[in-house]
Amino acid sequence: MFCPGGGKSLRTLDDEIEKGMCIRPMSPLALLFILSFLVAVDIRILAPVLPSISNSLGSSPGTIGLAMTTYSLAYGTGQLFYGPLSDRLGRIAVVRAAGVGFCICTILSALTITTWQFILVRLLAGALAGAVLPLTLVFIGDTVEYERRQLVLGRFAAINSAAIAFSASIGGTIAYFVSWRLMLIGNATLALIPLVFLWRLDTRTTGETAACVDRYIDLLRNRRALFVYAAVFLQGFLLWGGMTYFGSFGIHRYNLDQFTVGMLIALFGIGMMTSGLLMGRIRRRFSENTLAIAGGLLMGLSYLAFIPRWPMPVFAVGMLAMGLGYASLHTTLQLRGTEISATSRGKAFSLFAFSLFGGLSIGSAAFGWLVDAGWYEAVFAIAGIGLIGVGFATALAPQGRASSQCPTMGL
16 A cells, blocks of 8 residues: 555656555555554444443433444534635645544543433534545545546555454453453554644645535535435444444344454454455456445345344354455445545535445444444344345436536536
8 A cells, every 4th residue: 555665666656656556654644544544443443342341321222322333323414614724724724623633532431430421521522523524535636647546445444344344352451351442542643643744744735616616505515426425324224333333243143242242343354454455456357336336245244144043153243244345345335435526625525425424323322322233133134135225226326527627607
């Protein structure tokens, strides 16, 4: 992913950077990737340690799951603010300011002593974290040509998948041997490092041209955009809403400890990382539509495989296959999301992220009621059938490329 140094001329490296084949160390994109990794860890680090947090704060996993719901809801809602702001002030300027606030709130969440304090501070952390990953994707849309973009998006997916694997395994390990509080403080402290370097960058921008600005209502009138937003909402609702409770499911059905559950959930990240790193080769052989269908099938069938009371290795294989499928479908949706509007890319992609995390937050809350009633099988059936449908619907949806020209003003 990052450019190797030895044996290559500067011209060769510059050509590879321009084509999206690699990323120069300490470049804006490299720093954004590092920060995105740490924020992605924070987004998903609670799932394997929900039982530990609920025991510490004296609540049920379903109640503590509300912290993930409010985090995701604030994360998604913040996009409606960050997207337009980044169109005017620049992606990096917005990311670095919100990133500092995210670090502060994450540390504060580790110091809470009641359930509702924890939920409130996680809400604030989610609102601030919402600037990082989506605006990194918008930055990719701004700087990488379309033909190479899914390759770079695949590598960004690999970064996120590494975060999932790391958060599941390390998060569960730290919570098991030390404390979930130390886990949150450590991650926030590490996130400050790339932020220091981002503050040194020149982020001056000419801003968007007033005549070229798309309003939110204009974007929502775009039929192609509506298909993308609906698909990513359902993906968030079904996939991430269900995954919120995988930690509790592993303990409920298989009597596992948090460490083992964390290692199993990490297989999702490994599958996603593998698919992301191979995206260049995969994309040369298969179309966007084929990837969307394959991704929906892999995720959906994996969920359905969790319904029978099969041995634990089936759960492990399902997690790996689900990760492979997620990268295939989601990078296709991301690619189309970056092409909704070339003149207001931040605003257009803000609706993409809002849809994803809105779906996640509503899915976590809806599935939480079923989980507290012990109906894990119902969760998996709904998610499995739904994700297969999302994959096929994405392949059949209208497609197109955004124009960089200002629209002609009519009467």
